[in-house]
Amino acid sequence: MMKANRYVNEWVDEQIALCKPERVLWIDGSAAQQEALRQEGFATGELIELNQELLPGCVYHRSDPSDVARVEARTFICCENQADAGPTNNWMAPDEMKALLRPIYDGCMAGRTMYVLPYSMAQLGSPFAKYGIEITDSIYVVLSMCIMTRAGDSVLEAMGDDAGFIKGLHSKAQLDPEQRYITHFPQENLIMSVNSGYGGNALLGKKCFALRIASNLGRQEGWMAEHMLILGVENPQGEVRYVCGAFPSACGKTNLAMLIPPQVYRERGWKCWCVGDDIAWLRPGPDGRLWAVNPENGFFGVAPGTSEKTNPNALASTKKNSIFTNVVLKPDGTVWWEGLDKNPPTDALDWKGEPWDPASGKPGAHPNSRFTAPAVNCPCISPEFENPQGVPISAIVFGGRRAKTAPLVYQSRDWAHGVFVGSIMASEKTAAAEGKVGETRRDPMAMLPFCGYNMGDYWQHWLDMAEQIPNPPVIANVNWFRTDDEGHFLWPGFGDNLRVIEWVLKRAFGEAEAVESEIGWLPRPEDINLEGTDVSRETLEGLLTVDRDLWRTECEGIRAYYEQFGERLPQELAAELDSLEAKLG
Ligand code: GTP
Ligand code: SPV
Ligand code: MN
Numbered sequence: 001m002m003k004a005n006r007y008v009n010e011w012v013d014e015q016i017a018l019c020k021p022e023r024v025l026w027i028d029g030s031a032a033q034q035e036a037l038r039q040e041g042f043a044t045g046e047l048i049e050l051n052q053e054l055l056p057g058c059v060y061h062r063s064d065p066s067d068v069a070r071v072e073a074r075t076f077i078c079c080e081n082q083a084d085a086g087p088t089n090n091w092m093a094p095d096e097m098k099a100l101l102r103p104i105y106d107g108c109m110a111g112r113t114m115y116v117l118p119y120s121m122a123q124l125g126s127p128f129a130k131y132g133i134e135i136t137d138s139i140y141v142v143l144s145m146c147i148m149t150r151a152g153d154s155v156l157e158a159m160g161d162d163a164g165f166i167k168g169l170h171s172k173a174q175l176d177p178e179q180r181y182i183t184h185f186p187q188e189n190l191i192m193s194v195n196s197g198y199g200g201n202a203l204l205g206k207k208c209f210a211l212r213i214a215s216n217l218g219r220q221e222g223w224m225a226e227h228m229l230i231l232g233v234e235n236p237q238g239e240v241r242y243v244c245g246a247f248p249s250a251c252g253k254t255n256l257a258m259l260i261p262p263q264v265y266r267e268r269g270w271k272c273w274c275v276g277d278d279i280a281w282l283r284p285g286p287d288g289r290l291w292a293v294n295p296e297n298g299f300f301g302v303a304p305g306t307s308e309k310t311n312p313n314a315l316a317s318t319k320k321n322s323i324f325t326n327v328v329l330k331p332d333g334t335v336w337w338e339g340l341d342k343n344p345p346t347d348a349l350d351w352k353g354e355p356w357d358p359a360s361g362k363p364g365a366h367p368n369s370r371f372t373a374p375a376v377n378c379p380c381i382s383p384e385f386e387n388p389q390g391v392p393i394s395a396i397v398f399g400g401r402r403a404k405t406a407p408l409v410y411q412s413r414d415w416a417h418g419v420f421v422g423s424i425m426a427s428e429k430t431a432a433a434e435g436k437v438g439e440t441r442r443d444p445m446a447m448l449p450f451c452g453y454n455m456g457d458y459w460q461h462w463l464d465m466a467e468q469i470p471n472p473p474v475i476a477n478v479n480w481f482r483t484d485d486e487g488h489f490l491w492p493g494f495g496d497n498l499r500v501i502e503w504v505l506k507r508a509f510g511e512a513e514a515v516e517s518e519i520g521w522l523p524r525p526e527d528i529n530l531e532g533t534d535v536s537r538e539t540l541e542g543l544l545t546v547d548r549d550l551w552r553t554e555c556e557g558i559r560a561y562y563e564q565f566g567e568r569l570p571q572e573l574a575a576e577l578d579s580l581e582a583k584l585g
Helices: 006-019 031-044 094-105 139-148 153-159 205-221 253-257 263-268 312-317 415-423 455-468 494-508 537-543 548-563 571-584
Strands: 023-026 059-061 075-077 113-121 130-136 166-171 181-185 190-194 224-226 229-234 240-246 271-276 280-284 290-293 298-302 323-325 370-374 391-399 409-411 426-428 440-442 474-478
Touching: 006 094, 006 113, 006 130, 006 166, 031 059, 031 139, 094 181, 094 190, 113 139, 113 153, 113 205, 130 139, 130 153, 130 205, 139 205, 139 298, 139 323, 139 370, 166 205, 181 205, 190 205, 205 224, 205 280, 205 455, 224 455, 229 253, 229 391, 229 494, 240 253, 240 494, 253 271, 253 298, 253 494, 271 290, 298 312, 312 370, 391 415, 391 494, 409 494, 415 455, 415 474, 415 571, 440 548, 455 571, 474 494, 548 571
Parallel strands: 023 113, 059 323, 075 181, 130 166, 166 190, 240 391, 391 474
Antiparallel strands: 113 130, 181 190, 224 280, 229 240, 229 271, 280 290, 290 391, 298 370, 323 370, 409 474, 426 440
């Protein structure tokens, strides 16, 4: 067992004194220890073993029915000044929050084991890498973090005598929704999460560290932490170009990241490579381009809708050493969810563990049920996935679910206009967070729930980055979710999204045409390859229209949204909005 440095030990000792566990176990990252934890989880019922012939190394977990998604209303940024958290974050003063949390944590691990988990976000030793310690009382969290990050002794070794690790204290406590808090102290690199055991609330390396804390670090240190997938697109000449994509939760990042080219593309030699499906850390490189790594080591993907047809690479990733949460459990020890196939099982248990009748009309899997799968399992994982320097980014696409307003794709005129395009993103709400599904909300850069400081300052940071990247990626907006008057999607989506990405990447290299519109550059219909689809030219023309009336209304919404940022709204963005309104007349 590797010895932790004294800063780590001191902090862990303080948490032991607070949480009063019966015992403490340091996670070393070994397969033997993980197996022992699995066995313990089976014994306590925290985990259920799945069919080891069909799903070797896989386990099943149900979270508490009150604990199935991120809780944005109970997520806080605790910095000294409320203005620094900004109007879009919940805020409490650090001392006040700590005083509130102390009695909740006091003795919360009595009779339980405290697990101390050293982990790295990004490849160990990479210039991007940052280290963390997560303390937790959940075996499910430990095993999930062992998939999602690089964890164990090797991290303590890489940390050496450094005091600069990110501290994360997590306890399931009583899973009491009334006492649930997901809190961040950016000035202390500290995360405290209590009374939840699920997803982004509890796997502290993911949204809490790699986005909310890391966005603060990035601002201080001159880089960016973003809610983005990273996709490598190899053209028939064998050249691989990389694109990042920021879409809100449950809006298609995992699907685009693991895309399989349409048949006509495959026949010509196109290939796609997944570098990351949820988070990108981006730094300016010595060549003036922006370089990205995926700081994670696995996928925490939405299960419903994942199928052999929509995302075979994601499905293949889950076939071994994976965890399934809140899906349907079949009597043969395998799993099912809505959209997997057209044969809902009979005699199965639903996500709550109750006998499930597919004819009941109730979903068997929770809409935010997920798989946790190692990145190495993914058939299309990029050969550059482990590259400590990351990959050079040629394009950034923003996108959301917009039934009407946003066209299939448009390109920004330059970096500042691209920042504007990201800042005005909006999307219809999904099941990935608590609250009403379907309502449109503004979600700038898909970072609304994840930006760890004032969103106005964050936009300024984006604008300022331009100075460090003389050779910036092009920025575009995409929308796979435009519908006809009956609510049917007009664009086939999934693999066919490559047709749009191809145009965006060609624009980045000056290889494709575009026409100017009020909102930015649009492809001409002939610039999007429709070969092998049943999308008509007329449908595509419809997908590329910009409805001036809708956009005028949109501008009113943007103006109202911008207003809440007051002085923190960058001048350049205010000017972009004025200019858009002027163009629309
Ligand atoms: P998080 O993990 O929550 O950040 O989500 P994500 O952005 O990775 O979303 P994901 O790829 O898991 O997709 C969520 C849902 O969107 C699934 O139900 C998909 O089937 C659906 N979806 C993804 N891509 C497309 C698309 O191109 N068209 C349509 N119509 N649906 C899509
Ligand atoms: C998201 O909601 O964007 C996710 C899932 O990726 S969670 O880890 O719960 O944040
Ligand atoms: Mn996400």
